Amino acid sequence: MERLSGYEDFDLGQLVNFIVMGRGDTVIELEAALGFSVMTNRSNGCRYGDADFLPSWEVIEVHRYWYEVVYVLGDDGFGIVIFVPKDTDPELIEMLQQYAPE
Template identity: 35%
Template structure:
């Protein structure tokens, strides 16, 4: 199973962390992909393969720390 989370401009990082149950910027990424205008972050959370896919748009209003984290992680 997978849980999909789409970040919207204006979403507070603290709120996103609470929804996910972990701190997005502190947990290691399993896979990150860059697409035109957005990032796709994949986290495998358990040995049975359960995970979360987080879509992060690169738009005004999206937490700058999150976008920077994505840019640094893709390199």
């Protein structure tokens, strides 16, 4: 909590946004909500499937029924946390499985 004390004048929405995908949601719907492609590296433009592709997220964690993916988007630390159920868009799940720690 001490680490967060410098942010007491901020609303939670100014620090982080949360996106919870539902079963059957697509990567296209996720990307529309985010405003960027999770399947493309934000720095070099490589797309998932390209030989040089590396995902742009900061952290990915595997849970029993979902993935938790964190993007830090600003120098001020603003970020987005995405909860992705394991039974959603197959291409997205394939990418998350490939790059998630075991």
